[in-house]
Amino acid sequence: MMTGPDDLYLAQEDGGMPTTLAGGSAPGESGVSVLSVRFHGGAHLSATLRQHLVCFQMSQQLAFECRMAGRVLHHAPPAGSLAVCPAGIDCAADASGSLDAILVVIDPGRLALAAAEDSTPEARLIEKLAGYDKALLDLAWNLALESANGYPNGPLFWNEVASRFIDALVVRHTTAYESRARGMLGKDMLDRLRDYVHAHLDEPIGVEALAQLAGRSPFHFTRVFTRSIGVTPHRYVVHLRLQRAIELVRDGRFGFAEIAARTGFADQSHLSRWVRRVHGVSLGQLAP
Structure with missing residues (x-):
């Protein structure tokens, strides 16, 4: 079989x-x-x-x-x-x-x-x-x-x-690993990148800004990041946006449109599509 x-x-x-x-x-x-x-x-x-x-x-x-x-x-x-x-x-x-x-x-x-x-x-x-x-x-x-x-x-x-x-x-x-493999991102750099994304969650975040933070060209950074984290920089940024958006939805203090704006999605529809794609449910099903 x-x-x-x-x-x-x-x-x-x-x-x-x-x-x-x-x-x-x-x-x-x-x-x-x-x-x-x-x-x-x-x-x-x-x-x-x-x-x-x-x-x-x-x-x-x-x-x-x-x-x-x-x-x-x-x-x-x-x-x-x-x-x-x-x-x-x-x-x-x-x-x-x-x-x-x-x-x-x-x-x-x-x-x-x-x-x-x-x-x-x-x-x-x-x-x-x-x-x-x-x-x-x-x-x-x-x-x-x-x-x-x-x-x-x-x-x-x-x-x-x-x-x-x-x-x-x-x-x-x-x-x-006791020593970081060549061509991989270390913990300190990943922490800096994550902190940067969280600090700019409601803004456009391009790979160029992340690459500059890591001191690499966008092309080389994308390859190293994907090898280290398992997803592309773009998907990682979306992952963190979505993580925060779901926290806000479950908190229940803001409407879906405002949550989308606060977490860098183009609009409520854009957020809804990502929630459906990643979690298989609607925004309403996440609400308390």
Whole structure:
């Protein structure tokens, strides 16, 4: 069973596809999708992904052979245990016996953006053949239930759970390089750029101004910024504008048109389109 645009292969003991219990992502740009599957008789997974993958084994202890980046582990992980496979890493697993699994796929750019917001722009997801994280498991289970039931709590709930999942990965499953990689933005520079955007949120902000602050040409700055943060400078500015706009909408003291003006959107319609695109809901659904 080939799943999605990446090379993810799933098969059960008879060589057929496992049963899909749930799969997909709610409207919006959460950067997270989920696949819940049931394998009969045995399980095989192999992948080399352009996205990060976190796998949860949901059944009672079974014998597993797990392989990742040349390392091999033979073990019998308990129900709820996880494996973390960063983008670009070869990973595979074989198990004897029937089992359920939840696979959570995360966009690397979304993880990089969350790490940058946590002031750790150089954080990198840690390869993990086996581990346990109860809070992360609960979030994955919520995502799987939402998907299985057709997103009954709406896109905003999905996006909030997805954001919490990514934030938990950043806090507990990443590591920062001891020295900044060449051609990457450091924490101090990112802080200066973020402070500048916040200070000029109600004004036009071009890449030229940000590049000048970083002491680089606009072309070189755009490449370095995108490599470091996972999104272009323009999308980062929109991200911060939208973040503040949502805070003001939930505060309830200003009308939508005034909020759009205060956060640098052309008008209410422009703000509404971005809210719908990123969060999958209308402005009215964000209001208290």
